[in-house]
Amino acid sequence: MLRALSRCHDPVFRLLAPRSTVLVETVRGRKSRTDPKAKSKLGRIKTPPPVDPVEMVVLKERFTEYNLILRALRLEFKEQVLRKKYEDEVGSAAEERAKREAEEHRSLMAWNDAENLRLRKIREQRVQKEAEEAEMKRREAVLLRQQELENYIKEKERQIIQLQEEAKDFITLDNLDQRIEEALDNPKNYNFAIDKEGRIVKRTAFQ
């Protein structure tokens, strides 16, 4: 019970409890409420610590005085706090402070707006420049594509012309016999000899 009392914040009063009372209330420490009491504690009668009546009276007086002084101090501090709050809100320097703060706020807002304007101008210029550059790139890309298309067409035409040129020498069914006769008449010799110094010899022993 005394331990429970010591947990609250009021000053502890050591009550004049009678000597040989069994204190029923306990504070649960390690064991739960269902655990049995230890055998060594069977005949134990717990008594509170002895209280000196003379000292008790003196203590009670001291406590009343102490509480009186403390209450007075508390009220004093409360009054100080309230006075300070009142001074802050409705005091002599409060209006000027409020005006000054409003002025500061207005100037800061104006500065902020100026900054925003400046940044907006810069941003707009940048965006414009980027748009122009994109436009330029697009035009160039279109030109490039056109150019590439033209090149491709030219290349294809060139190939067609070359093929037409080569087609004149093709072997068809008409000049088949003629070409065979020609081929048989002019035998071509592709053999040659080469040595390590790079001298080529085309005249070989051919049948």
Next chain:
Amino acid sequence: MVHLSSFLLKKYHGGHVVIRLALGGVTNRPFYRIVAAYNKRARDGKYIEQVGSYDPLPNIHNEKLVAFNYERIKYWIGCGAHTTKPVAKLLGLAGFFPLHPMTITEAERKRKAASTEVVKTESQDHVEQ
């Protein structure tokens, strides 16, 4: 990060502010901070404001150092904060509060015990002689 909610976040019903000692430090080396916190908070948990400190172990010059921020203590007591027994005792010793009755009583008891000890040793000496 900006906290847009109230300072200590939890909503308390019927709690009050206390000025108490919050234990810190290491094993075999305690150190207390005198702290204004809500009653329901843990002893070492989140507090509203630190208002002083107390070192229970004496230093090289055999002094126990205590610090108080009297302005803030006045503010909190004016806002209705309670104080715990050890804080009240420390403040009494510091002179901010009146001396706690138990401090005086303990001192008287110690003095009486010391005087009876002296008397007992003197009587023992006489008996031996």
